[in-house]
Amino acid sequence: MVDFNELKDKAQDxxxxxxxxxxDGITKTGDFVGEKVGHDKVDPIEEKLHGLVDKAARNDEPPSPTPPVV
Known part of the structure; x- marks a missing residue:
């Protein structure tokens, strides 16, 4: 059986x-497409894609507390 949480974690990593x-790939593609159809149409999409990459890269779990140093 497929463990989808494990796959999600691997994809996030x-x-x-x-x-x-x-x-960088999103930016280069955005520049190329922007030359063809106009940067005013492409730049907002490019910004959203960058945000999705940032969101996907983060682990939504809260950080584990570090034990106090004694």
């Missing part, structure tokens, strides 16, 4: 590791 590369 992968996006987190390569977020800059993914965003």
């Amino acid at each position: 992968l996006v987190a590791q390569h977020a800059d590369t993914i965003k």
Whole structure:
């Protein structure tokens, strides 16, 4: 049986590791398409995609508390 939570975690880790590369690809694609149809149409979509990458890279679980140093 497929553990979808495990797949989600792996995908988040992968996006987190390569977020800059993914965003660079989005920017380059946005620049290319923007030259064809206009940057005013493409730039808002590009910004939203960057936000989705940031959101996907974050782990929504709260950070585990660190034990106090004694």
